Amino acid sequence: MKPQAIHSVRLVFAGMLCACFAAAGCDTVAPVDEAQVVVEGFLNSGQPLQPVFVHRTLSPRQPYDAAQAAVSDAAVEMRLGDKLVRYTPDPGQSGRYLPEGNGAGVAAAGDVFSFSAVWRDAVVEANGVVPPEIEILAVSFEIPEEPVSAVLLDSLALSDTLATGAYTGYIYPIEATIEWAAPEAGFFQEESWVRAQLQPFTTFSSPIVDLFLRSDEVFREQTQEISAERKTWTGVYAVSVPEEGDPLPEHGLRVSLVRSGPDYARFAASRDDPDQREPVSGVQGGIGIFAAVSVDSVHVQVDRTGGAFPSPQ
Template structure:
């Protein structure tokens, strides 16, 4: 599917949206099994190494029963030890005095290089959690193009749980579906490298009214794919997404706002985490931490922020 066909499909999606409120309730009911007690404490690790950025703060937490969630201090895994081996160099961490459960590098070793191996080890109260991987190459947005429709489209929201009644309540609304196309240079694998990276493009509009998660379910403000699954055009990868800007009625003008477009490149562990973090069927996102829970991975990020106004197509580049 080329860019025009993909944009046509996304535009057709926005012509008339049927937003099913019952979907939200079903998803919420799917989480009812999460109220059971958690008897055994487990170590939870949160670590995101970022290519060409300073070494990150690493967070250690402990799991707790949902009946006794506790506050941030109570959940912190205090008194642990953290070690990071980056490209063969050992980096020791120590716990922050002001922020329990947050561990910072003892000394600075410069920015995180790309395409180097890393290994993380964390210990707390007899538990040991480990993760490893390779830092990805940098990613850079080449161009972002935004297309604003001349007028809003109508939406209808119904309560699908009242299927036994002929009088199903419905609410009418209006929104502007905004098409956004991204381009970035295709990653060139180095000799002997056979691992394909994953990429997450994400649209974050800074609007006074944001579309609900149900509306976004029918649109595409974020995606996670293996990088070779994005279409390729003259040495560039490309993706087209859509986000919605709700308005009062059919005569409402398009609200000026800022849009942040973010590209994140990572490995399969990052992709599994990103895809599963919003899954209502899961208690927590997929973890790559051996001996514990959470996520420890390396990513590279680039973003562009600009104002979006009425007036058809607008393009930005560096």
């Protein structure tokens, strides 16, 4: 479903940018008055080149100011295969850099890239290989007949007091299995990592429950089972219901896969790590990420009778 892949990258892109801004506002190991460069950019396999964002950290002793954090005078360029691509500041948005030709170039699978952003004395660099394109071939579901009792935590009620916001509710733990084509033998296999995500569109949202499920995972692609040249991954997400006997409500589910090299995998896996003050940086000489990925996503409607992709004809 490649038309959805571009939209998926934008969603991931926005999430990563927020993570970097959060890191920029933190007291890092560097002196608080020494600015570090924060870079955010992606190459999406088979897609036109996208903008790159360059910002700098600010002192935590001052209120965060996005305009002040934006860097608009950096020298940004990338060598992609045998081509040199220069990025120029976007006059309509500070800190945003556009590739030459308005993204007319395409990141092709197997292209080697070398990226750099130079600002004052800082030189931020990243390099890697554009991965093969990934495509979701099928999604299937295992839905229990009845909901199960679960102790839920209301994160809005958590405080420094003994109050936990805990209450007993009911959830349907739903297994979703994703199938996709394995990369060609000998190409990118040892370097290939995949991030799989299940994102239900429901009113229920509990990060605490999600910790005990498996709705978002980063793993080495070669470790996954393969059958008929297809890889599979099974995750679990939850949908809550008010009462024990209530049926599963119909809901939408966004299923996405991101294939990448190890730099993006480390960055993505560390974003929600409670032991990390900020994500593991995917660049040298600064903070943030510049990486090549391939993204695909599908939207599936799920109800008590199940759901499937592709939809039965």
